Amino acid sequence: MAGAVAKIPVLINTAIADFRPKFAIFLKYAKVELAPPKVSEIPQIRAGIAKLLSSAKSGAWKQQTVKQATLNTLVGAEVLFWFYIGECIGKRHFVGYDV
Numbered sequence: 001m002a003g004a005v006a007k008i009p010v011l012i013n014t015a016i017a018d019f020r021p022k023f024a025i026f027l028k029y030a031k032v033e034l035a036p037p038k039v040s041e042i043p044q045i046r047a048g049i050a051k052l053l054s055s056a057k058s059g060a061w062k063q064q065t066v067k068q069a070t071l072n073t074l075v076g077a078e079v080l081f082w083f084y085i086g087e088c089i090g091k092r093h094f095v096g097y098d099v
Contacts (some may be wrong), residue, residue, distance in 0.1 A: 037045060053059060064072070088094055 061069075
């Protein structure tokens with residue numbers, strides 16, 4: 001038992017040493033991906049939305065591969081699920097509002 005207790009600080013130091021590079025990579029991507037859009041990026045957002053609407057009107061979505069369509073469907077489902085989770089958190093109930 002004493003040998004196991006003596007190994008705990010070594011294990012903790014090893015875990016911290018292994019964790020630091022991965023955490024640095026996480027922070028690097030989190031600063032970019034989780035940042036809100038800047039004012040200078042608004043024209044790009046508008047152009048992307050216009051492109052999406054024009055491709056929907058022209059029927060370009062019919063020319064996608066099965067892989068692209070599957071990925072788009074999964075992204076749409078993820079957005080809906082996160083919206084639902086946000087709603088549940090906001091109203092603090094799974095069904096209906098507590099009045």
